[in-house]
Amino acid sequence: MARYLFTATYTAEGIKGLGKDGGTTRAEVVQALIENAGGRVEALYFAFGEHDLYIVCELPDPVSAAALGLQVRAAGGVEASVVSLLTPAEIDAAAGVQVAYQPPGR
Template sequence: MPLYLTRFSYTPETWQRLAQHPEDRRTAARTYIESVGGQLHGFWYAFGSHDGYTLWEAPDNVSMAAVALAIGSGGAMSSFETTVLLSVEETLEALGKVAQVKYRQPGT
């Protein structure tokens, strides 16, 4: 199954609610991804440009998109970005197909 890295930031209101009622959001995240047949591999909070990161496994892009859309439309996040991760094997396969593409630089 494909792996997905998400970067998220909570709204100030969400942080305020969590400060008043601390909650382990890994439980919620696990429930969301399991509802589409996936698995949560990790959940971290961070300093910096994003408040947290998750590592998910989902059956396909459509399933992960459904989870991302549900979370993103819930109003608790100020940002939610998803990156599809490729395995080394998938990258090697892609590199093997580069010659088939016949790319041409603009203006050449």
């Protein structure tokens, strides 16, 4: 399974819901959502700063990650984004792949 980082920033409506439901309940909802998509939550943190929520999880494939991102954003409570995470070994493998690339201006 591949790892993903989901970041979320609550809308005003989402913050009201978080205040009503509480962090533990929202974390349980998120965990159930990811597990129902065939994944597993590795870490979930609420935060101050650029984003309100950070989730590191495993999902079966990019389609599952995209589906979760689309459904969560469509619901309107958060602005969310998904980042595919790579292990050091995956970067090593990528570094060994030869590709033809021409930089701009050359």
